[in-house]
Amino acid sequence: MAxxxxxxxxxxxxxTFKNERRKERQREGIKAARKGGKYLGRRTxxxxxxxxxxxxxxxxxxLSVTxxxxxxxxxxxTIYKVLKxxxxYVPFNRLVKNDK
Incomplete structure (x- = not known):
């Protein structure tokens, strides 16, 4: 048993050690790719x-957002992101145009 x-x-x-090491290498790779202008993330x-x-x-x-x-x-x-x-637009029970 023991x-x-x-x-x-x-x-x-x-x-756990292998997992932490893999995460570390991944972070380093992403950092290097960003420096080289290759890591852009997800397209909008x-x-x-x-x-x-x-x-x-x-x-x-x-029309409503739906x-x-x-x-x-x-x-x-996505529609909310565009509006805001x-x-x-700002949420106020319904979306209202912010005139500021």
């Missing part, structure tokens, strides 16, 4: 066309 526990403890310690789905579509549908047709998401075939979260970050 031998089995000793072996499992050693195997767990080795696995927000472009000028989507921004203008969302603006048109919200301001001219006064309706805009269905029409543009994007997620509701690009078009300066």
């Amino acid at each position: 031998v089995n526990q000793l072996i499992s403890t050693n195997l767990a310690a080795i696995a 789905v927000i472009d000028k066309k989507l921004i203008s579509q969302v603006q048109n549908l919200k301001e001219n047709k006064n 309706e805009i998401a269905k029409l543009t075939e994007r997620g509701r979260t 970050q690009q078009l300066n």
